[in-house]
Structures are given as C-alpha cells and as structure tokens.
C-alpha cells in the first residue's frame with residue numbers, strides 16, 4: 001500500500017510538481033516573515049489590507065467575549081447565532097439581494113449551491129477557466145457538465161440552444177482567478193434570461209474591490225443593476241473582506257432551497273460567531289474606506305506603467321490580479337526564484353493550472369503596498385529580464 005503512494009509521490013517530485021508549504025511567522029500583510037526571513041509579498045488575496053486591521057481584531061475579541069470561540073453545532077441545530085443572522089442581513093443589503101446565506105468557505109458554498117440547484121436531469125454550463133471548486137461542484141451534482149471556451153458567449157449560446165435538460169445552470173467566475181479578467185456579466189445575464197437558465201456568479205475576487213463602495217462585480221458600470229431574478233451571487237469573505245467564510249445571495253426561494261437541501265450547509269458546524277461579528281465590521285469598512293480601492297487603483301497603474309518596457313506583458317486586467325505572461329514554465333520558475341532571492345514573493349503559475357505555454361507570474365496587489373514596494377518589484381523584474 002505505502003510503496004504505491006511513495007511511487008506516485010516520487011513521480012510527482014520528478015516532474016517538478018511536488019508542492020510544499022511555507023511557514024509564516026507573522027500576520028498577513030504586504031511585508032511578511034516566512035521561515036525566519038522577511039519578504040515583500042505579492043501573493044496574498046488580502047486586497048484591501050483588512051486581514052490584520054486593528055478594528056477587525058478588536059471586533060473578533062469582542063465577538064469571542066460575546067459568543068465564545070466555537071459555534072457548538074450546525075446552523076439548523078442550534079449553532080445559528082445573532083451575529084450570523086445580522087451578517088446575513090448586512091450582506092444581502094450590501095449586495096442588493098433580498099436574502100443571503102453564510103457558508104463556512106467558498107469551496108463549500110459552491111459545492112452546496114450547485115448540488116442543491118442541479119441534479120441528474122439538469123445541465124451545468126461552465127467557463128473553461130472557472131475555479132476548481134465550481135468544477136468539483138458540477139461533477140458532484142451529477143448533472144450534464146458542459147464546458148465552453150473562456151468568455152465565448154457564442155459557443156455558450158449554441159450549447160444552451162441545443163442541450164436538452166430540465167433545468168439549465170450557467171456557472172462562471174466573475175473575476176477569473178488566474179487571468180484577472182472580468183466575465184461579460186451583462187451579456188451573460190441577457191443570454192441566461194433568453195434561454196431560461198440560472199446564472200451562478202462566483203465573485204470571490206470582485207467583492208470588496210470592484211463596483212460602487214466595493215459592492216462587487218454586479219455594481220460595475222453597465223453590469224447588471226437591478227439584479228435579474230435568475231441570478232445567484234456568491235462571494236468569499238476570506239479575500240478582500242480579510243476574515244473567513246463565504247455567502248450566497250439570491251431570491252428568497254433560492255436561499256430557502258439552500259437552507260433545506262445544500263448538504264455542505266446542513267452537515268457541518270457553523271463557523272465561529274466571532275468571525276461573523278468581525279465581518280460586520282469588515283463590511284462597514286469595505287463600504288466606507290474608498291481610499292483603499294483608490295490606493296489599489298494607483299498601485300495597479302504604477303505597476304502597468306513600470307512594466308511597459310519589460311520584455312514580458314501583463315495580461316489585460318483592471319483587477320488586483322495582474323498576471324505577467326512568461327510563457328515557458330522553466331523561465332517562470334527562474335524569475336519567481338530570482339525574485340525570492342531578493343526577498344520578493346510572486347508565485348509562478350504553470351500548467352496544468354493554466355493552459356500549456358502560458359506560464360505566468362501571478363502578481364497580486366494590495367491597498368497596503370506602498371509606491372516604494374511596487375518600484376522594488378518593477379526594478380527586480382527588469383534586472384531578471386534576459387539581456
């Protein structure tokens with residue numbers, strides 16, 4: 001038994017695919033300590049710099065004093081606290097939906113919402129570059145699983161028109177996690193309305209960052225307001241919101257269906273209420289601290305400007321995810337390693353996570369990066385360019 005596992009691990013190692021974890025000794029910020037060394041990090045999803053915010057830490061402590069540290073039970077037994085309830089109300093209001101439902105993680109939210117809404121007689125249509133959790137969810141639902149080329153709405157329409165199914169669900173990232181580009185939301189909604197399909201939108205990277213007051217991708221100019229009734233919106237609370245968890249927002253019938261039948265909601269312990277208590281502060285800060293999004297926009301502009309004369313091109317992205325296209329996997333690893341030797345963390349993303357020949361450095365920016373930080377990254381990249 002063990003010889004077989006060891007052999008598989010050895011093959012993985014040989015292909016250069018073995019992954020390792022680094023041990024962080026500091027809290028999450030643009031400057032972090034890993035294995036005892038200091039780094040300037042461009043590798044976190046803490047886009048607004050809230051993960052380590054003093055007001056959030058104070059709220060988490062207050063939450064612990066009010067509710068203790070553990071929820072003690074699942075939401076449908078007696079783990080559903082006033083903090084969870086208030087947060088759901090705040091998130092529904094903030095995102096413009098009648099109801100919202102908290103899940104423990106984004107992974108579990110996607111598993112729960114897709115499997116509760118789709119079954120054997122149904123069809124799920126998915127963008128090829130969707131997050132792994134949406135793909136896993138579609139497979140687990142046992143629905144027909146039909147993938148379409150990235151953001152290719154003509155291909156999607158052709159599939160929606162020909163596939164026979166009781167219920168049709170289109171699922172898509174709103175902001176694609178390895179590209180940083182934004183789905184054509186308005187046109188997706190129109191297409192789904194025309195074919196009587198549901199649209200499930202995963203806004204893990206847009207919530208808090210995009211749209212008026214950081215209300216998410218649906219609040220981008222020209223996106224989708226007022227929300228279509230066939231829209232089911234999901235976002236995570238461990239990225240820009242700086243804490244942990246996720247939520248789904250939709251019409252009351254959808255949310256009630258999830259409460260009754262989403263297995264990853266029902267058969268799990270509720271997240272600690274102290275996190276929901278802290279997230280109430282987070283939602284308030286997201287709405288009011290416009291300067292964080294302005295700082296992000298400035299950082300994005302400075303990076304683009306700084307890399308204009310680089311031999312490598314940034315993919316077209318207006319989000320904090322700024323992938324620098326390298327192409328060759330070995331070269332991408334060389335540059336990532338070279339940056340690391342200079343105390344800068346930028347992960348190299350290689351196939352199979354991205355298509356063959358499109359290895360990249362995934363630079364993620366935060367509102368807490370200073371102009372000097374961006375300048376340091378730009379200089380280091382210029383030094384690592386082949387002469």
Ligand SMILES: *Cc1c(COP(=O)(O)O)cnc(C)c1O
Pocket residue numbers: 104105106107108110131133173177202204205236237238245246
């Ligand atoms: C991070 C992410 C998730 C998973 O969210 P977690 O809360 O980390 O489990 C789901 N979808 C997308 C697009 C993500 O980027």
